[in-house]
Amino acid sequence: MLKILIVDDEKLIREVIKEYCEVENYQVFEAEDGNYALDIVRNNDINLIVLDIMMPKLDGYSTYKEIKKIRNIPTILLSARSEEYDKLLGFELGIDDYMTKPFSPKELIARIKAVTKRSNKEIESFIYKTLKVDFLAHTIEIDNKEIKVTPKEYEILTYFIKNKNIAISREQLLSAIWGYDFFGDDRTIDTHIKMLRNNLGKYRDLIVTVRALGYKFEIKD
Amino acid sequence: MLKILIVDDEKLIREVIKEYCEVENYQVFEAEDGNYALDIVRNNDINLIVLDIMMPKLDGYSTYKEIKKIRNIPTILLSARSEEYDKLLGFELGIDDYMTKPFSPKELIARIKAVTKRSNKEIESFIYKTLKVDFLAHTIEIDNKEIKVTPKEYEILTYFIKNKNIAISREQLLSAIWGYDFFGDDRTIDTHIKMLRNNLGKYRDLIVTVRALGYKFEIKD
DNA sequence: TATTTTTGTGAACTTTTAGTGAAAATTTTT
């Protein structure tokens, strides 16, 4: 279960966030200032921190730096006004996300999900039966035998793997792999898919076509 | 192209928002009170609404509720002062976001982008008894068995789900799914409904016909 | 009940879409 620490001097804010988090089944810890926060971080295995910048005693920035000394924890910063926005942009030392008050609870939950998802997603390889893709070595193996694919095919395959079981539109593939500035024919994808399927041999059916949309890399767990 | 409806009694506010939206290439509709807003929603395929709470005639809250009866549209509420903040937090019936005046146009645009992005992604699945629609995988399951439907049927079903318990006219379905430039016979819908019902098997009755109007996806909660 | 309106449906017909091989264009390697 996700353990979330909320650091804010306003009790109301903490309560509201807590309520929403509990709906999502997160375990919530509260701290009303930076010192309490540090204490909690030291004694609990916190997965994510929601941290207000403007606080009495130990302010958000300083708290953030202190926490980083203890352990790297994904953090979402809250700033009081949108004027702070620019400052935040300049303030770059690994913040995972930030929001300006007032914010919608829905959005916060969405961001929490996004951040936790992101920080858990650095995989080094993908294995399914005898298909192995090694992201570090940049190789693909089937039945212990390396198969060669072109760079584009490799990119498509890894994109599929990272988004397995999600239907991907041609547009999405194009902008993800070709970039937003590609103005060619989107049927080009079909040709690459054809070649990738051929190269995947007996695993060709992992790429299923989603009619009127695009393709999907389907792994039935 | 994104169609945005701005509902505010102050002309100046509307103008400013409009200008910024047009920079982003959004198509902007304006309404100076709730009644106009309802009219526009009924006759256009609006994607997002920016709605002021304080208005003469039909106020924001009421307008919001009325719109929900017509169709589910992501909405950003504007409240006049930050004191309203607490009220808004308690006010929970699916608002996607809200802002307090004065706000920066930049921030509004950022939120519009966030909301539209989210509303296209947030709902990952719909489950009713043993009927499961997975919007990411683009699949439909009944009794743990995947059923195949055509693209149009899938679109209709997801539109129904997003607007469950709301009667949808044939015109509305046409403009939402076929687009404004479809000039064919609206009985075509009936054929698609027939096929969709067949594919839904024991759940066929979720699609109820609303005589002289269209259809409704009815879920008794 | 008779008549009219509206919806359900099977089947014929039309259009759209994806798979594919080949060729042209581009990029990379030799």
Added chain:
DNA sequence: AAAAATTTTCACTAAAAGTTCACAAAAATA
């Protein structure tokens, strides 16, 4: 600069999907 590899375009085909239509069935109305 030539050769090789890769990427992109394109035209053709088969399959899938979409549309129309006529008649049956059902509901509303007179």
